[in-house]
Amino acid sequence: MASLINTEIKPFKATAYHNGKFVPVSSDDLKGKWSVVFFYPADFTFVCPTELGDLADNYAVLKDMGVEVYSVSTDTHFTHKAWHDASETIQKIRYPMIGDPTGVISRNFEVMIEEEGLALRGTFVINPEGQIKVAEIHDLGIGRDAKELIRKVQAAQYVAAHPGEVCPAKWTPGEATLAPSLDLVGKI
Numbered sequence: 582m583a584s585l586i587n588t589e590i591k592p593f594k595a596t597a598y599h600n601g602k603f604v605p606v607s608s609d610d611l612k613g614k615w616s617v618v619f620f621y622p623a624d625f626t627f628v629c630p631t632e633l634g635d636l637a638d639n640y641a642v643l644k645d646m647g648v649e650v651y652s653v654s655t656d657t658h659f660t661h662k663a664w665h666d667a668s669e670t671i672q673k674i675r676y677p678m679i680g681d682p683t684g685v686i687s688r689n690f691e692v693m694i695e696e697e698g699l700a701l702r703g704t705f706v707i708n709p710e711g712q713i714k715v716a717e718i719h720d721l722g723i724g725r726d727a728k729e730l731i732r733k734v735q736a737a738q739y740v741a742a743h744p745g746e747v748c749p750a751k752w753t754p755g756e757a758t759l760a761p762s763l764d765l766v767g768k769i
Contacts (some may be wrong), residue, residue: 652679704718708737
């Protein structure tokens, strides 16, 4: 499997449920700002609402960082609305919920489970130029943590703003970074 890291996102057009309305969303909407594309298998399931609720609880932090979040499943935008109306957890969501019933977006990001017509749990951080900087794919039974996602976005934004520096393991804003050089080889 070839890596998607540093590749440009592939074109797509879709409809999202967002703040009580159906709205068009395309790959062009992900450019010009930092974006997170958050794939999950299906609405009305078990692990998915825990992840989407956690992301909703941390959405303001991401927005303050200049990041827009887009959740995506192979459900329709109509199903997203129905789930939003039926679940207190999903009612907290303020980010666009993209419907991908044809699987085009899921295939573009290489998370489609063809035999099931569902997406794996995939998290992608995209820079303002439309390049994928973080790609993380989980099995269906493994939920994600929004706080760890925030840390990864902070690191990606830091590295983008500070050429020649890299963020070590467990780095958080304000901590020391590294400047790779011959002097560091074998000393860490």
